[in-house]
Amino acid sequence: MGNVLDNISKDNTRFTIFENDQVLTADQLNDLFNYLEVQNKLTRTKAIGVGIIYGLEIGVIDSKHLVISRGAAITTDGDLLHFDYDQEFDQYAVFEDLNAKYAYFLTDTEQPMPMFELRDSRITGSIPGNDLGALEASTGTTFKDYAGVLYLEDYNNDPDLCTGADCDNKGATAMKELKVLLIHKNNIGALLQSMPAMNKDYFALADLDIPRVVVNTGIDKYAELSSAFANALTVKDDIIDKITKAYQTCKLIVEDDFEGGDPTEKWKSLLSDQFNPQAPFYSQYVYDYARDISYAYTELRESLFSDDMLASPDVELFPKHVLIGLVRDATLKRPIPVVFPDIRFPQPTGIPVLEERRNLLLRSNLFSTSSIRFNFGVLIKRFHPVHIDLEYRHHFYESPILNSNNESDELTRFNFMRLHSMITNFYIPTATDLQSLDQGLKIIPSLYEDVPLGERSIPFYYRYDEKLPMNLYWNFNANNRKRENQILSYNATQYASSAAARTPLNFNILKYTFFRIEGHIGFKLTDVEASLNKLILDNNLPINFISVQVEKRLDTIPPRSWFFPHLYMYEKSIKSTFFDRIDDADSVNDDLVKRTDVATTTIPATEFKTARQNVYDNAKDIGDSQFNYMSYRSAVSNVITAASNVKAQTKQFTFSNTAIPHDFILNSDVLRKTDVISSIYQNTVIKKKTGLMLGNFMKDNPGLEHAGGVLRGGTFVLVYTADDMVVVGDFMLPYASIDKDVVADPPIYTPLPLPLPPDTPIIPRFPIGNVFEIIPSYTKNLDLKLIPYLKDVDLDDRVNIKVEKGIKEATSGLDIRLQGFDQRLKESSNLFTTVFTSPKTTIPGRDLTNFGGVDLTAEIKKYKDNQLLLQDLPVDAPDRKEKEAELLDSANILTEKLNNAAVTNDVNSAVEVKGLLADLHSGTSLVQNAELKGQAITIADRANVINRNLRFNR
Incomplete structure (x- = not known):
């Protein structure tokens, strides 16, 4: 049959x-x-x-x-x-x-x-x-x-028709x-x-894999970053081959959707042009585009897997x-148990045993499970x-009605149309295009790559075309339900009518796990940072961003609002102490010039007050952009000089109860401590800037990937070039990488007010009225003081005569020695007026540029000019290294000439040479470049040797 x-x-x-x-x-x-x-x-x-x-x-x-x-x-x-x-x-x-x-x-x-x-x-x-x-x-x-x-x-x-019984046809x-x-x-x-x-079309197509963009941590040029994307884009030929074969495999299903016939030739032409972007920094979007095609191709291939569905099977x-x-x-x-072919009917023999077995099987539960x-x-x-x-x-090969959720052929046709729309509509708008359209940076909520392509937002490099709308062929379910105008994208304003699609950040974003950030490549870094920061803050988005530089150049990395609390507190403590001292000295100066019992015309109180104000004017925080360390150093030096001048003109006075406040200023180590803090600060800033170079940032933050946006809770990394400060790429970290030293509004130090009752006058720091005595202790007449007491002593006349004679002899010699001390103090006071002053300043009767017959006028001038120039030069200036080298050259020449026996043996100029050597130490400490540090140390060591060989007038 x-x-x-x-x-x-x-x-x-x-x-x-x-x-x-x-x-x-x-x-x-x-x-x-x-x-x-x-x-x-x-x-x-x-x-x-x-x-x-x-x-x-x-x-x-x-x-x-x-x-x-x-x-x-x-x-x-x-x-x-x-x-x-x-x-x-x-x-x-x-x-x-x-x-x-x-x-x-x-x-x-x-x-x-x-x-x-x-x-x-x-x-x-x-x-x-x-x-x-x-x-x-x-x-x-x-x-x-x-x-x-x-x-x-x-x-x-x-x-046969005839049997033994009859021949009737049965x-x-x-x-x-x-x-x-x-x-x-x-x-x-x-x-x-x-x-x-089954699924022969599915197995006829191979996977389409996209290489990963691999950036070396040693990257130092933009060409290396561009090359990393270019290496990944060699997948172009593989893409063309795979999608061409996919069309040929599914031609019978999809050919009616393409009015112009086979679209693969057009695809090849478009892809060849698209994989050669106008500018290298748009390669990242071509790479994103390649990944999109890979996802679309994979979903197309999966639509060919029918899960053993068989329509109209061949008999x-x-x-x-x-x-x-x-x-x-x-x-x-x-x-x-033994089961008969059909237990529903009794056996023809009617044997009772068989009937009983049949009924037992019907009543039992033996067959409920195997x-x-x-x-x-x-x-x-x-x-x-x-x-x-x-x-x-x-297998069991289902009818299509039992596998209707697949909608296999329709899904395959849709995936081909999506692929066709993607290739046809791909276009990367340049920075100029976006400016002409009055568009810029946007943040679009989306989902990450762990969901199908159609469930994500449409990237901005797919333009909107009414004849072949990308949004119509982006999501299969949205297409079926006529919800294509609800899909989010950079260009949603061109097709969406609902506010939720046009301004998605104003509506619920909790369901989104990823945020596309687009429209920033090719723009200036400062503009991008400002726009991105505003969008994040205005919309309270769960992401943060950071900017890193491709090249390893410190001088082009813009400073951030870094705030280092430990350095800030230490510096404030040092400054506050020093300010208290100069305020005390200023109060003493004011009291001195008001005295009517002494001549005060020679006291340089105005000079000190001016120098004090100059210190306040230059005493910015070390992290302040207006802080100039060399100006602050010069201001402190000037106030110390002014204090020494005041002290030189008040030698006839002495403190009644404590040391003179000017001594605290003269003995202050504020400059040395400020040097230390400034050095630590500069090194810390250098370290922070070094960490903002792309290669170094990758070492400290593993997992850096380009994704066209950032995951919820992640860090968006802007990449810019040093020469033009233009954003040329972006990456993403799947976690928060926050520089905690960046403080938008650092705290401002203000002294705590004294807890005084109302109307209580402020207690001065020094009891000004009792600070000075007019007669210095070393000019008192011991004879007048001691003899009356000696006369009261019960001694015989011979003893009294001898004591009185001895006292007169002693006080006579003391008066001579005190007169000599006054003369030396007067001579030495001239030295205070020249401390921390320019070498051009002269002391009467002494040439500060000629030591032991060696004329150093030209060398000192050249060194001083270089030092003053470097003091005012920012540490991140492009020509900083060049100026530091010029300073070291002049310092090297000066120390070679100072290292002369005629100079070191000249006792009359030893003090001046010592001061000049100290100035050399100060100048070489300005050198920040690591390559020049060794030369600076060598010069400082030579200065120390010269200092040890100096001969002083003992």
Whole structure:
């Protein structure tokens, strides 16, 4: 008997309507039967599916019996093959397909395929066979080399017209017997052809992988960054090959969507142009574009995987058989009861024992679960909801109606149109384009790359075209639901009407995990930072950003508002102490000039007051952009000089209760401590700037990737070049990288007010009225003071005469020595007026540029000019290194000439030389360049040697 669904014709689509008293013919009855059978089979194959629905695994128990679990299957001819209960077989026999002559059981040479039929000897009326336990020995094979086949032997048995009883035509009998066959896997080749080639289009396409952009931490030039993107873009040819093959593979499905015919030639031309951007720094967007194509291609390929969906299966695939897989090891959880072919009806013999067994089976729960446990072993290679053997076993191939969620063909067509739209609409707007359109930096909420491409926002490098709108072909579900105008993008204002799509940052953003940042490449760094910072703050976005420079150049890295609390507090403490001292000295000076009992015209109080104010004017915080360390140093030097001048003019006075405040100023180490703080600050700033170079930043912050935006809670990294300070790229860190030393509004130091009651006058720091005494202690007449007391001593006249004589002699010598001290103090006071002053300043009777007959006027002038120039030069000035080298050259020449015996042996100029050497130390300490530090140290060491060789007038 042939396949029923193969024989559908016009006769199978009509049947006779029966009427009363009509004559029924065989054709009329057969037409009705055929129609009903065909409809039943079509319902199974086209509306449900074909293949194994469940169960029907085959296994061997103790190398003796074979078992098959209960299950069901549908053949491509619509036959339902099933076992309602687990089956156990203990015998076999050679099977010859003499009746149906099934084509699959013939080899290529038209010879019958070797097969064995399984039998259960326990069933009454079964034909005896061979012991199954002897199969392996007799054939020299093992059970596991065989595959099981369910075969519906379907044929018509038409006996002769005449029998022993009569010659009436009783008609043919349709024979349909379900058999279990064993076929060796080496002989099953023809049957394997009956397995549908599923997802052949899917497996015909290869993956499209995009290389990663690899940036070396030693990067120092923009060309190296551009090269890193260029290396990744070598994937262009692979992209062209893969999408071209995808179109050829799916041409029958999608060709009607392209009115101009095959679009692949146009794709090739466009991609070749698009992968050569106008400027190198737009390469990052071409790289993003390549990744988008990769995602779109992957989703297109996935749409070809139909999950075993089979529409209108070919009847000839497996019309009367089903492959149930290779034999596996199995064990029984409980014995399998003997089940008759159909237990719904009593056996014809009417034997009571059989009836009782039938009723017992109907009442029992033995068949609620399978009695067999299969050991699948290493054969399980892939997961599938039902099947475990993908090579020798028919799957269940669903009807499209049961797999409607895939919408396979429509999804494939959509993915091709999206790919076509992406390639057609790709365009990178330049900075000039954005300025002409009055557009700039935007932040668009999106989702990260762990979701399908269509669920993300549309990048800004896809322009909007009404004839081929990118938003229409971006998301499949949005297309179906007519929600394409709700998709977020940089260009959403050109197609969206809702406020949520046009201004998404004004609405709920909690569902978004990523933020696209676009419209900043090619713009100045300062403008980008200002715009980005405003957007983040105004919209309270959960991201932060940082800017790094490609080149490793300190001088071009802009300073940040760094604030270092430990240095700030220490510096404030030093300054406050020093300011207290100069305020005290200023109060004393004011009191002195008001005295009427002494001459005060020579006291330089005005000079000190001016120098004091100059200190205040230059005493900015070291982190302040207006702070000039050399100006502050000069101001402190001047106030010390002014204090020494005041002290020189007040030698006839002395403090009554404590030391003079001017002494605290003269002995202050504020400059040395400020030197230390300034050096630490500069080194800290250098370290901070060094960390803002791209290569160094990558070392300190692993995980840097280019993504076209930043994850929620992450850090967006702007990359700019040193020469023009233009943003040329961006990267992302998936975590927050925050410079805690950047403080927008650093604290301002203000002295704490004294907790005084109201109307309480402020207590002066010094009791000004009792500071000075007019008569210095070293001019007192000891004779007048001591003799009256000596006279009161009870001594004889000879002793009194001797004591009085001795006192006069002693006080006479003391007066001479004090007069000499006054003269030396007067001479030394001139020295205070020249401390920290220019070498051009002279002391009467002394040349400060000629030492021991060696004229150093030119060398000192050149050194001083270089020193003053370097003092006012910012540490990050481009020519700082050059000026430091010039200072060291002049200092080197000066120290070589000072290192002369004529100079070091001149006792009259030793003090001046010592001061000049101190000035050399101060100048060389200004050198910040690491390469010149060694030379500066060498000069300072030479100055120390000269200082030790100086001869002073003792």
